[in-house]
Amino acid sequence: MTGRVIGVEGGVYTLMLEDGRRVEASLRGRLKQESRGDSKIVIGDCVKVEETDGSATVQARLPRQTTMVRRGVAGRSAKVLAANLDRVFVVMAIEPTPRTELIDRFLVVAEANGIPPVILLNKMDLPGAADVALSLSSRYESVGYVVLCVSAKADIGIDRLRALLCEGISAFMGPSGAGKSTLLNKVEPGFKLRTGELSRKSRSGRHTTVSSSLLSLSCGGVVADTPGFSDVGLWGMDPADLDWCFPEMRGLRNRCHFRGCAHLMDPGCAVRQAAEEGHVAPERYESYKVLRAEAVGERSR
Numbered sequence: 001m002t003g004r005v006i007g008v009e010g011g012v013y014t015l016m017l018e019d020g021r022r023v024e025a026s027l028r029g030r031l032k033q034e035s036r037g038d039s040k041i042v043i044g045d046c047v048k049v050e051e052t053d054g055s056a057t058v059q060a061r062l063p064r065q066t067t068m069v070r071r072g073v074a075g076r077s078a079k080v081l082a083a084n085l086d087r088v089f090v091v092m093a094i095e096p097t098p099r100t101e102l103i104d105r106f107l108v109v110a111e112a113n114g115i116p117p118v119i120l121l122n123k124m125d126l127p128g129a130a131d132v133a134l135s136l137s138s139r140y141e142s143v144g145y146v147v148l149c150v151s152a153k154a155d156i157g158i159d160r161l162r163a164l165l166c167e168g169i170s171a172f173m174g175p176s177g178a179g180k181s182t183l184l185n186k187v188e189p190g191f192k193l194r195t196g197e198l199s200r201k202s203r204s205g206r207h208t209t210v211s212s213s214l215l216s217l218s219c220g221g222v223v224a225d226t227p228g229f230s231d232v233g234l235w236g237m238d239p240a241d242l243d244w245c246f247p248e249m250r251g252l253r254n255r256c257h258f259r260g261c262a263h264l265m266d267p268g269c270a271v272r273q274a275a276e277e278g279h280v281a282p283e284r285y286e287s288y289k290v291l292r293a294e295a296v297g298e299r300s301r
């Protein structure tokens, strides 16, 4: 029997089996030893399961299609956050106006892991949302990203969001308070996820959602709600790989005068020229420069 890991807590693996049953399992002895670093079994993993006398044991992990990895920085080992994601939703509230650089950080992390991102702009019910949404959508659509403008409160765009979520495995990422859990409750009222208003008073932490787990939609899709990151680092990325994580720069990097061009002050840089001429959005080029400096800084530490 095979199953999908939908939750991990204290050595207990919650699995959704191929026949639709949900069981709790432990790892086979040898697997326990092997399950560390980036071979640790995480949500999204497909596993082989054996059931005896009503207890289930994970025998093996099946190969992964994709991984969302937090790479090792400053001596720490790599950490796989989720496996087999088909897409990542970068969820941003339209108000306060999202910083481009923060959106670009999330996009770069998804791109670096080879997982297609979808931009989800929430809280479209707020005054002034239309203008902000228009400028952000046109910027990111021209890069080739799908941008969905939604409101959990006013029920805008929820059907389109649900249609995307019904296919494969998705994850929600984005700052705390963007409305990730509220949106998921709207898409699937049965989720009953804890959201901002209910807990902000009673809980000491800033984050409402505290751990990631996979939720199954009645239409068949699976989605991970994650705790909000207020900021996200580059997790040890090689600075030379950064340009590849900006799709609009991929076709330009080979036209720079120097191989391995950093696209900063380098003479004959096709990327900088494209930004000056407006073919690459100046805001995106700014993000590239900030992230590049950060990636270089992390390396030298």
Ligand SMILES: Nc1nc2c(ncn2[C@@H]2O[C@H](COP(=O)(O)OP(=O)(O)OP(=O)(O)O)[C@@H](O)[C@H]2O)c(=O)[nH]1
Binding pocket: 122, 123, 124, 125, 126, 150, 151, 152, 153, 154, 174, 175, 176, 177, 178, 179, 180, 181, 182, 183, 194, 195, 196, 197, 206, 207, 208, 209, 210, 226, 227, 228, 229
């Ligand atoms: N005006 C408006 N408020 C919304 C909308 N969606 C969510 N909110 C509010 O935003 C706040 C935060 O919502 P959550 O769903 O808890 O946010 P989250 O992204 O899950 O936050 P973390 O779990 O901390 O990462 C709550 O007060 C929601 O009521 C919306 O479409 N419009």
Ligand SMILES: [Mg+2]
Binding pocket: 180, 181, 182, 194, 195, 208, 209, 225, 226, 227, 228
């Ligand atoms: Mg939440």
Ligand SMILES: [Zn+2]
Binding pocket: 253, 256, 257, 261, 262, 263, 264, 266, 268, 269, 270, 271, 272
């Ligand atoms: Zn260049």
